[in-house]
Amino acid sequence: MLADLHYSKAVKLFQLLKDAPCELLRVQLERVAFAEFQMTSQNSNVGKLKTLSGALDIMTRTEHAFQLIRKELVEEFDQ
Structure with missing residues (x-):
């Protein structure tokens, strides 16, 4: 419970x-690995x-991070 609080x-x-x-x-990704554990x-x-559904929910919330990484890569490639 405490680990989940720290990750949150x-x-x-x-x-x-x-x-x-x-x-x-x-x-x-560490939160997902912890859920699998x-x-x-x-x-x-x-x-x-329920645990796997929570892990899937965590992964769906990573879309914004992937978009930011993609944006950085595109800007770096353009330079």
């Missing part, structure tokens, strides 16, 4: 910065499904 705080801080998309993406200790299929 880190995501909020990186979203406020708006110029650290790689770090935001890294934190989100949690899932291995769960016994019920309902719990596993």
Whole structure:
């Protein structure tokens, strides 16, 4: 529970910065890996499904980070 709280705080801080998309993406990927780790200790299929749905939700929230990275790459390529 505490790790999830720290990841959530880190995501909020990186979203406020708006110029650290790689770090935001890294934190989100770590959150997904943590969810997968949690899932291995769960016994019920309902719990596993809920955990994986949460991981999928985390990944859908990374679209903005990918867009920022793409924008930076395009600007770098144009130069």
